[in-house]
Amino acid sequence: MIQEKKAWMMNGFIGILFVALLLAGTVFSFIQQQFLLGGICLILAVTLGSGITLVQPNQSIVVIFLGKYMGTIRREGIVVTIPFSVRRTISLRVRNFNSNRLKVNDVNGNPIEIAAVIVFKVVDAAKAVFDVDKYEQFVEIQSETAIRAVATKYPYDTFENVELTLRGNAEEVSNELTEELQDRLKVAGVEVIEARLTHLAYSTEIAQAMLQRQQASAIISARKQIVxxxxxxxxxxxxxxxKEGIVDLDDERRVAMINNLLVAIVSDHGTQPVINTGSLYQ
Incomplete structure (x- = not known):
């Protein structure tokens, strides 16, 4: 694997000055009919001028000469590097990648739709150029692979609160997705800054059935808590x-009171009390 290193370079303004002097020497030599000296000055001017390159902020230039990696330039501005070399520009800016909506099965086998946004940047331009082919496409494919791998580890949702879920533990799932992506993309010299789920839902063919299941599970869970x-x-x-001796309850009255209290508390609707005022002939 190639490790990034600095390429040879010099200040671009000094290089331009040398080129201008050599061109002036070429003109002067031709005027004086010293064609050999003028030709040498012209060749030197063209050779030095071919190494002039412009580096914008948050960009790096990978220098290749005769098929060999010569180094990377990160210094912004005008610089002069190895003449007649091939120079590839790699952006070091932070970028976003929005994945497609992927259809996968969660750990319970339920088909779901999932998508994520990946925030990344290149930190090693040499690896991005030489260790992978088209690193942007590599990031896209590996991102979708990582999303599928993480999605199959957890259930979409559960009402038992005993395990991580894709829907209920977005922060933990995002952290694991970031780590999974970093392991996959470090070979390309890419740093993953953040990975977040942007879409999560059951697939359309089971969405209605799963909604009914969610509603039933929610009702059962709520009823259990109420009881x-x-x-x-x-x-x-x-x-x-x-304890306070308010009423002396025998077993029959205790059972009746427990029944009335449970009905009043558990009932979906407000209970209507029935007041026994006694009989006229009692």
Missing amino acids: DGAVGMVQDAIERIE
Whole structure:
């Protein structure tokens, strides 16, 4: 694997000055009919001028001479580097990649649609040029592969709160996706800054059925929590009544009170109390 190194270079303005002097020497030599000296000055001017290149901020130039990697230029501005070399410009700016909506199966085998946005930048221009072919396409393919790999590890959703889910633990899933991507893209000299899910849903063919399942699971989970709370409230109420001696309850009255309290607490609708005022002939 190629490691990035600095290429030979010099200040571009000094190089331009030398080129201008050599061209002036060429003109003067031709005027004086010293064609050999003028030809040498012209060749030197063209040779030095072929190495002049412009580097913009957050860009790097990979220098290749006769098929050999000579180094990378990161210094912005006008510079002079190896003459007649091939120079490839690689952007070091932060970029976004929005993946396509992928259809995968979660850990439970349910088909889901998932997509993510990947924020990345090139940190090693030599690897981006020589270790992979078309690093932008490499980033896209590896990003989709990583999204599929992470999506198959977790269920879409669960109401038991006993495991990580794609829907309920977005932060943890995003962190794992970032780590997965970094492992895959480091060979291309790419640093993954962030990876976030932008779309997550059940596939259309099962969306309605899964919605009904979610609603049923939510109702069951809510009912269980309501019943647990109601039992605790009734138990506390009975214990307090008996402890403070408000009413002397026998087994039959205790059962009746527990039943009435549970109905009042668990009922979906507000309960309507029935007041027994006694009989006229009692």
